[in-house]
Amino acid sequence: MRLGKGRKGARREGGFTLMEMLVVLVLIGLIAAVAIPQVSRLMGSAKGKAARIQLETLNRSLAFYQLDNGAFPTAEQGLAALWQAPAELPTWNGPYVRADTQLNDPWGRPVLYRLAEGNGSFTLTSLGADGREGGNGEDADISMGQ
Numbered sequence: 667m668r669l670g671k672g673r674k675g676a677r678r679e680g681g682f683t684l685m686e687m688l689v690v691l692v693l694i695g696l697i698a699a700v701a702i703p704q705v706s707r708l709m710g711s712a713k714g715k716a717a718r719i720q721l722e723t724l725n726r727s728l729a730f731y732q733l734d735n736g737a738f739p740t741a742e743q744g745l746a747a748l749w750q751a752p753a754e755l756p757t758w759n760g761p762y763v764r765a766d767t768q769l770n771d772p773w774g775r776p777v778l779y780r781l782a783e784g785n786g787s788f789t790l791t792s793l794g795a796d797g798r799e800g801g802n803g804e805d806a807d808i809s810m811g812q
Contacts (some may be wrong), residue, residue: 667700668669670773686725686803694777697699698729710739710807711802711804712809713772713795714794714806717771717772717792717808718793718808718810719776720771720772720793721766721777721790721808721809721810722810723763723768724745724763724768724769724777724790725810725811727748727762727763727811727812728748728762728790728812730762731743731747731748731760731762734757734758734759734760735755735757737786738781738786738788739752739777739779739781741780744778744779745769745777745779746766746769747760747784748760748761748762748763748769749761749762749763749765749766749769751772764797771792771793771798773792773795775792775793775797776795777790777791777792778790778791778793787811787812788792788811788812789809789810789811790810790811791808791809791810792807792808792809793807794806794807794808
């Protein structure tokens with residue numbers, strides 16, 4: 667006759683042991699250490715590609731502006747002339763961009779617009795992730811012109 671349950675008859679409670687939880691945390695840490703740099707690198711290259719596409723779009727918008735007005739915006743007017751009509755320009759048929767945020771690069775800084783004197787050409791530039799001229803990789807400048 668048994669008076670009480672011994673160790674052999676005891677039921678084990680469901681759950682994780684401390685060791686199992688530590689193993690899972692170590693595995694999550696290892697996966698994060700490998701994945702996060704890869705995702706960051708992909709995000710950086712995606713912004714560079716987005717900047718190129720954005721400059722192409724602005725290039726086309728400037729071409730439409732020139733068709734309507736006979737010339738590109740002056741250096742003083744800048745790219746803002748694509749969004750808001752410059753004073754006393756009756757041939758302006760814009761806006762030539764969908765939103766004023768299109769005048770900024772993917773890093774949130776204004777796209778640089780430089781109008782060449784005399785020959786009627788321009789250059790559009792995004793200064794890359796670092797916001798300074800020059801650089802490599804994500805920090806490289808992206809330029810396009812006509």
